Amino acid sequence: MDARYNPQEIEPKWQGHWQSIGLDRTPSLTVDPQQPSKKFYALSMFPYPSGKLHMGHVRNYSITDVIARFKRMNGYAVLHPMGWDAFGLPAENAAIDRGVPPAQWTYQNIAQMRDQLQRLGFSYDWQREVTTCSPDYYHWTQWIFLQFWQAGLAYQQEAAVNWDPIDQTVLANEQVDSEGRSWRSGAKVEKRLLKQWFLKITAYAEQLLQDLDRLQGWPERVRIMQENWIGKSTGARVLFSSESGVGIPVFTTRPDTLWGATFLVISPEHPLVEKLTSPEQAAAVQAYQQAAASKNELDRTAEDREKTGVWTGQYAINPVNSQPIPIWIADYVLMGYGTGSIMAVPAHDQRDFEFAQKFGLPIQPVVFPADQAVEASEPLQAPYTGAGVLRHSGPLDGLPVAEAKIKVIDYLEQQGIGSAQITYRLRDWLISRQRYWGCPIPVIHCANCGLVPVPESDLPVILPENVALTGRGASPLAQLEEWRQVACPHCGQTAQRETDTMDTFIDSSWYFLRFSDARNPQQVFDSLQANGWLPVDQYVGGIEHAILHLLYSRFFTKVLRDRGLLQVDEPFLRLLTQGMVQGLTYVNPNKTGKDKWIPAHLVKPEDPRDPQTGEPLEACYATMSKSKGNGVDPEDVLRHYGADTARMFILFKAPPEKDLEWDDADVEGQFRFLHRVWRSVYEFIEQPGWAERWQVAQQGLTNLASQGSLTAAERDLRRAVHVAIQEVTEDIEVGYLFNTAISELMKLNNAMSDSGLVTSPVYAEAVLTLVKLLAPFAPHMAEELWSQLGEAGSIHQQTWPQVDAAALVADRITIVVQINGKTRGTFEAPAQITDAEQEELAKASEIAQKHLAEATIRKVIVVSKKLVNFVIA
């Protein structure tokens, strides 16, 4: 055995070996429902193939890989796959900028990144690799779209898109900068109405909300984010009539305040605006509508929420008290939520209050604090939104708010002017993109038959490759006449293919299902396989996907369940959101924007100054990025230290959910630790007779230990071994605490080198244990040591060590002595001490003697085998 640890030599060797023996292949599941396999599905969010891994990837995949390897050693059938979220805009941009076809660019990137993943030693089953831009994958994406169509969950409707008036093209949101300008032409982006495809996720709003309660293995904040995103509101729909005879429905969460509604506000985009406008106000209303239309979201927020609006010139009738109330138009009412029109109750709503104040509209309080006997005569300074009792409210007078809310619904229903209603913030999912590099929507537009889905037997609709991408003009597929024209599957007449492609979020909303049966050419997946492997037992990824990706995946799972394809309700049982990887950078406090970041390599750490201006800089950690120049390339770490060090460092440096500060010195420290482990084993093998002791350790030392033939020092070392097993196991299993798990490995290694017992069988047991416990974290080194120890098989197929409870028991324990709760000292005692003996020994101890000499003991608290606290006067 080489005295030196040489990762550059051993890592490629084992990677090649593992590949040749198919070590990481997924075992098949027994599908007998009486005896289900102990299965575990470990999944990292698959990457976009940008061409290069970054440290965030390394962190994500290291976490999942440890879990996968740990589960395998614990006897689970593990599915641990990897794939590529390969459709998307960057490939198209590369084509526009450099003339490389998107497919070529994408597949080259995939090849590079796959190679990197393999060199990092992640135990993926590459036979199940999926690539979303490959026809054998998007075939089934299209098939799933047809399932949605058949379920009535896919539909077309006009919607606003970003339109670049210079390049005459539709832009994705990412192609519009923060000032609302096109990334290419710099033109101010306009809104344009186009027919767009939607998926009816709102039909599942209630289920998606309810089932969040079941996801106890998810971080609470992710559940809350989803809950807020779905945004359920309970209230009532009330129908107001107007002078012109048009009915105006409003949604309110405060139907109890209906008697305080003193005006109505409708959204500028509301279809009723024209009918509700008087001729003399028409010009003003149209001007306001145009102003609202030209505003983007930025303009709206930039105005600091100063209310704007215009009167229509007409009145509505408050249906409960027949009062005429003016109808206004204002952009603080959103067309996309509720009914696009509201009843304004300025006395009890902040926004309505501001609006009423600005335009001098009446304010009628109807809720008062319960203890307020007399109404204030001065006008309200602020809306009252708290609890209270109703007044001036007809049949609701005297009722508290909560009761009034219930009672008013009955009243509205009796009068035929309203009913209870639930509203969600969640909108239907706009999935069409006027882009090339995406999954074609399998629909044909026929002049005779209308919308005709492509028959399943004609799938996949292949994305053509001979496309000129310029970033200008109509949607790329629309320009391909020969591709577009197709015979209608119904009537045979010439018809047109849909030229929109799907949002790439669709591709990633079901990839975890395909992994269960990735190579199936006949079906989207075999139900037995999917039901056997799903749900994903552990999903790991970034918090940036907390809302959309996870919500869409949940939606897809439920729809496919309702189509009879799946039996699972939720795709991801446990979720871990890992923190960012941050790099050292410097900030010039006198500069703003991008210029303020000064990359660390331009700065002398002992005297950080701006290389251009000489101004002093502040050091800080920030998420690694090109613009900050603070990225660390995984390749460099691989070259210098190897994959095992990179993995160990990234797992040790911080708990997985927290942000991690990259520090080269700490990487070095991790490398040193692996060296020390290497030497612990090396020294063991250097001793004559080690092979016999190794055999003894393999048999287990339980008998030897129970015969009492171990020395005190040996029992101490053995305790350290079994404490390590217990702690590492618990840390991985219970709380993803890889940082403390690795610190336990360090403690064990320290205990071994401090013990001086290298020729004891206990040391052999320690070596055996250390190498096994290390295997999920540093798989190459563990494998190399395993082979150096004369073992033929792979360590990754060994069973995880078991704790010998007897070995954990210490001979002597430390008891703390406190006086009035303050620790004054400790003493050693036999482990089997009784409480009474413990108290006696504490009283007799030097520390106690010193402090108790002239005091009266009022009380003694004894915590078994831990401490004795004397409460003295």
Next chain:
RNA sequence: GGGCGAGUGGCGAAAUUGGUAGACGCACCGCACUCAAAAUGCGGCGGGAAACCAUGUCGGUUCGAGUCCGACCUUGCCCACCA
């Protein structure tokens, strides 16, 4: 504005479910080895001479609080005119 979370040495962080605060590591200091350095090994390392003081601040509960309760300060993230 609403929601959630976090404040512990020079630094990253630990702390069994209220019981020795700072495990493990980084940095630093000293020693050994070396002509010297690197590497490695050994030792030290919250503050204070000590009594003691220390987990953002101030109170509370308790024999005992980093941990529980209340108020405040600082800070991070998510959603933000959602009726």
